[in-house]
Amino acid sequence: MDHKQVSHAILMPVCAASRWTAERYKAEAERRRTLRAERKPLVRDARKALAVARKADPERTKPGTHKAERELRQAQRAVPDPMWLFTAKTAAVVGAAGYVGLPHVPESVWLWSAVAVATAIVGAVVVAVVLAARQPKGLVPTAEERQLLQRLAPEHWREHAEARGLAGTLTGRPELTDAGIVTDVRLDGTWTAAKLRTAADHVRALLGCRSSLRMEIKTGERGGWAVITLRTRSAADGDDLRWSPSARTFGIDTITGEHVTVPLGERLLIAGRSGAGKSVASRPLLFDASDGPTNALVILDLKMVEGRLWDHRARVASTPADVVAVVAELVEEQTERLAVLPKGQATWRPTAERPRITVVVDEGAEIVTAAKDALEGLETLARMGRAACIDLWWMTQKPTIGDGIPKQIAPQISTAICLAVRTPAEARVVLGEDAQAKGWTADELPAPGVAFVRDGKRKPHPINVRFMDDPQVIALPDEPIWHGPQVAPVISMRKPPEPPAAPPAESTEERVLRVVQGGGGPVRQKDIAEQSGLPKGTVSKVVSRLVAAGRLVRLDDGALTTARTEATA
Template sequence: MSHASAWQIHRQYAATAARWTATRWRTEAERRRTLRAERKPLVADARRAVAQARALDPQKVTSIVHRAERELATAKRRVPDPLWLFASKAAIATAITARITLPLVPGRVWLWSAITVTIAVVGAVVWTVARARREKTGLQPTAEERALLGRLQPEHWREHAEQRGLAGTMTGRPALTESGIVVAVRLDGQWTATKLRSAEDHVRALLGARTDLRIQIKAGKRGGWAETTLRTRSAADGDNLQWSPDRRSLGVDTVTGEQVTVPLGERLLIAGRSGAGKSVASRPLLYDASEGASNALAIIDLKQVEGRLWDHRARVASTPRDVIALVDEVEAEMHDRLAVLPKGQDTWTPTPDRPRITLVVDEGAEVLTAADKVPFPVVDENGKTKTVTRSALPGLESIARMGRAACIDLWWMTQKPTINDGVPKQIAPQISTSICLAVRTPAEARVVLGEDAQAKGWNADELPAPGVALIRDGKRKPDPVKVRYMDKAVVIALPARTPWHRPTTSATPALTLVKSTTDTPTAASVPVQADSADARILTLIRQAEQPIRQKDLADQTGLAKGTVSKAIKRLTDTGHIQRQADGALTTNEAA
């Protein structure tokens, strides 16, 4: 073996030994650091106990003082020295022992040994200081967090749990994260995560936590365990939450610090009590829904407050009649798209001519109350005017059930989810994403986030207000999100866009609004949109040699019966076709 090869092997062995030594050093140093953090609070408690015992028995007549002093001495012995101090003591002890037992060793050897030890000690001190400086850039507990970490240690918890009515529970090792302190709690006997959640006041008293500190308790990853989080900090702290075009996310996750977005194409439920920030939280979403050539926004807002901010780039309905007309128009557009959807294609492809439509219902409970049984004057087949009542709910339910395939999405917003039909029964099951800001009661949180919400940690009734939300979409954890703030002035300053309107709006309504009996429409004055369900049905009726029945039209076109029925109703009202006494359909001669 050559000299170079031997030297290389020696270097490899030396590097391996150095890495092993460094790893062992770091492991042992971390172990000692952890034990010191856990046991030093116990020493402080023992010192206080000694002081109390000496105050009670200054003459040391009883054994209370001696017992407290023994416990203090035991607590001190259980606190290990830092590794650098332990290594220094070991080196000094070894040197003294060697000096006593090896008197014949030459002085020069002792000199170089002392120099070597000094260099090693200085190097260890320098390494420790450098490591401490690096650690300062990470998470450093505050005074409050240090106190809570000490009281969450298993030793402290075991000593005080029974006094606080928490016997049968035991904490694991707490960890400081960007969202606060997280600790696993073992549940023995009859304890469950739900029972521990109901005993939150006892936990707070044991920890001495401030009243407004949010404590989240949920089921752990294994049976018999719960996970407790003390929200002493937020990962969103220091983040600029002011909305801007280059910061277009909905908000920031307070646990992970990631930017949270909600993509278009989801059916949303946005809820929150008055003052929780529901309108502000929805503005970044409304911007995304109205931005781009293939996106269109329509807003139903009877309060005429939020909708007015967006009327330069969105279609806004602010009266009951306008609401019903808009819903009818969107529903007709949905049926037309579904009628011409190519075979084998699941969803409509948005284009600038027929974009994705987002229909937003603000204060849904108020809309259902106001836009119900609204009187409409109509003209019948004999030219007589009569009044019928209309409601927006059936059309909204139809859009919620069938709109996704036609790229028409319904967003429902309410601050009263549990009052009457705050969230209609036909619409609630269609919701794919729920955004819940602070609500007043757990019942409201369950309506918005699901019946299993609280059991899984979705406690929207404990959220601070305003501007903090929970987003449940089947993927996210129950981590609060700080939503971005989009000022009204920013909305008003957005570039204007042409609001969406159906190309042939006069053919859309199933009822013809008139001011007098002279307003009866004719087929000549109402064109039929090409490539729509109406056009296909009208063509078949014209091509038929004899009157055709509605059932035959459904069979020949392959359209759904409901689509055919609505199309025939529109064509009849606009005068393109007429229904004979036996129910058969034929074109109107005036057409």
């Protein structure tokens, strides 16, 4: 029993030391891998720079060439060896030194060397423990965040709130998170979260924060409290937002770091002012809508820019006539699907022959202006297309009801994606009348590439959207292009053009003169009545007027002939 206790007492420190050594080895190996990944590109750049310098100076006489050589050597020295190579080199050096020098070392040197090594190890452990204890726990605030944390402290707020018009409010203890600084605010008297939101400029002045720093003021979890959030950092910082087949999400939540997806089968409204990145941000969604045998994409693009990139994967209509024709095909396809939809089945099940169709209106304001005959069909698709698996996505730079979004389509939207817009009114049109009060402040979003997604499930968290550039879209593989049933041309509801005006009716005088002139000689009055079809009384009156006017001449026998001027004319 005593022997086991002694063995255990000896093995425990040895095992602990072994675990510590293994952990340190892994940590050092990871550190070296990270440094190599960071610094090897610098070596490649230095080699390229040296190659250019040597090409321009093959004799290596110029200072620039020598400088490039020095920079390459410095970059190479900065790249550490991998841990296995470092260990092998160390073992080789120690082995060689021991093989050569150990037989000549006196015993006293061995003794004091062992003491020195043991002392150094103990000292190193003590220093490591002290340094680890001094390391700050959690997130390390930046200089700006330290200043804001100090000014959000209750002591500082209480001292300066009244001078800034914020008397009756008091902050709690601020907290630094992955998404910025968050603090609760107690509201006394007549203060509410909405009133504090209108006093945001006073809050900024008290904190002394920069005007471009995004600040959110929302209702707290309890009555009489609000929450102030300063977005000094993003949970998406450092993430690569370039789209790739392995990174096919819509974007990354800047608050939680969650990868956000927008599923197919939703009626979307995608809005954002010019330059907000609307077209580029929608491309990952267009890829999903055109990917696979059971998905088909239709793009109505009167601007003739974005649709041209997708014409190898989508049916593209780029003229008003084409838009009207394609919409008519879609309505006919919808009607046929709903007519054969089995009893008890709520939605169409996409197949390769009849896939899910996503209809994308690239710029809604252009459709409203230039292709009005297609609006009735698009409104029908918005109301009834979901059951037939024909989904409408409406995109616009002008999110106003009537101009950019038809009144019959806006209420049918189930998911809204809003990038930066110009005014709070536009944000309310896209995200709802309660958008501002609930934190959906799209007019404060930075541009480009940041959006809100409101689908009834998500909170008002800004999303850094992924992007696809033009070469990526063009390089995508081809997909079958959808074509629907041929339908008769759409009859325009516009008022038809007026027919050309009929020539003015021939007067009775002109008719009588025409008969007399065509008679080839004197004509009797009864013959004029027969040939002109006029009543005899009317002919008598007209003849009397023409004779009195000198345009007809009555001969002695009563016949009538034209005057000389009429005859010569």
